[in-house]
Amino acid sequence: MTEPIAPPPEPGTGAHELPDLLLSEAAVTEGGLEVKARSQWNYARRRFLRHRFAMLGLVILIIVFGAGVFANYVAPYSFSEIDLNNILSGPTTAHQHYFGTDEIGRDYFSRVVYGIRTSEEVGLFVAFASSVIGLIIGAIAGYYGGWIDNLLMRFTDLVLTLPFLAILLTAAALEGQGSQWRVSIILALLFWTGLARVVRGIFLSLREKEYVEAAKAAGAGDIRIMFRHILPNTLGPVIVNGTLAVATAILTEAALSFLGFGIKPPTPSLGVLVSEAQNNPQQWWLTVFPGLTIVIIVLAINFVGDGLRDALDPTQRRIRA
């Protein structure tokens, strides 16, 4: 949209200038020079939809996570139902044991599907909770700067240096294996540091922007400026970070459960399943199916995360794919 060309107003005519300008600009508008508006989100969506790997990842994620969400309908058995006639049977369509059965005859397909549900719940919760913590701490540190920034960032450094495997192992050792929520909360309390730093950096640079000053001059308070004016500018990195945090959380939970310090059986999580499979190394399906599921989920999430990063980066006009 270009500025319509209007003759510079005659000096000294004062109030008569405005109506003239109005007329000339209205004429230009009616002449059809207005360009169809496209918002930033519009552009981002288009870029994302054209990103082939991201779309592939998204489709896989929808299928896998959908199976987890609707586990009650997808799984032919419950995760603890025992079929004593088919112990350690290989993958077969008979009795709908698609992924075989484990050492006490539980349907492995059902256990994997319920495992997906547990893992995705952990992943999504950790990603959400840690994003919220990271956002708030990063926003406050970056916006206020000075000693507040120093305090919060040193605290972040402290959390970052905590050997979180050791903490989790200690927690598990003290109280035994726990529910998925306990694991999730501990992970969330340890996972926010990266995002806090990113958000702080963005806030540090954006608080100097003129529009922040303009908002201040308009009488907006600190909270309003932080969360109404600056926060929307950080959503790109926050979304990308959050997406990738889902993958990291799922992997970490799997690792913890594998070590026996995560989620308590019989609740199946993908990590628990891989861990239990160690008892029967000959039965390949016990390791391969949950393991492969983890790989597929994490890979798909990373594809989606990459696609989102490319789509949400406003400096990126071309699509890599």
Place this chain on the structure above:
Amino acid sequence: MPRTSSEPLLSIRNLVVEFKTDDGIVHAVDDISYDVFPGEILGIVGESGSGKSVSTMSILGLIPQPPGRVVGGTAVFKGRDLLTLKKKELRDVRGEEVAMVFQDPMTSLNPVLKVGFQLGEPIKTHHPKESNDAVKARVVELLRLVGVPNPEARYNQYPHEFSGGMRQRAMIAMAIANSPSLLIADEPTTALDVTIQAQVLGVLKTVQEETNAATILITHDLGIVAEMCDRVLVMYAGKIVESGDVETIFRSPQHPYTIGLMDSLPKLTEDEEWLRPIPGSPPSMISLPSGCAFHPRCFLSDGRARCREEVPVLHSAEGFDHASACHFSDELIGHASKFSTPVAGGAA
């Protein structure tokens, strides 16, 4: 427009603002006093770093603190000293009674928020009970007032869909959203090209007449001052060096710096081969020259000791309400500047 009453709306006395830098303390504003009267347009002119922006931003608490600090002075606005207000009270003044238009319209609108939303912000901030429909209606009306075509459609657009001139109009609309009694325009047209400048100034003047808000117009463009203002303050190195009404200052400037500024402008009615710039460059604000800060560049000083040794104070000069901070301003009476003959308009 002449001032409508003799009671000042804003009265600044002995304002001192300093910034701590690694190299030392900068006295960005050094003991300045001025009044703004209801309904008038006051121009503040000066080159970059002369303290013209800081002198107004500081009274609203809009300078970064630290490193900035208001060291002393008062700024009485409608009977209250803005410099002693609490943060919350000052916030209630900002955007409600005193509003600002910023220099660069390209960056003073938030790129991720719709223009209509941003324009409604000052209304919602100060009048939270206002219904969303009422706010929207008011914003559309404001956009129409500042000459944005298609205000209903524009309401839902993002800043990147606005051109520079349109954005500055939107900023003006945002500033007058709550009908402030004082409008501070900080170089509102510097970032715009010349034809758009003229339009935006036209809008500003219309808006000023409509709302009858006193306006402080900060600029380094004397053309704009001549076109828009009733009174002028000329600032140099954090001090006011000359003040007076526009006619007087342009006809008989009484400070060598003002004369230098005017002489460095091209005059369209004369065929000039060369411009006459002020020799030298603005002084470092950390180590100002002794005495009159302008003396090393001054054509009048001529090496006189008084210029080097004594800091000049603002004293009344020839003409109504005219003051100059030059020891030898009397020698300038009758001095012909380029614009001694009345200026025939011509912003920029």
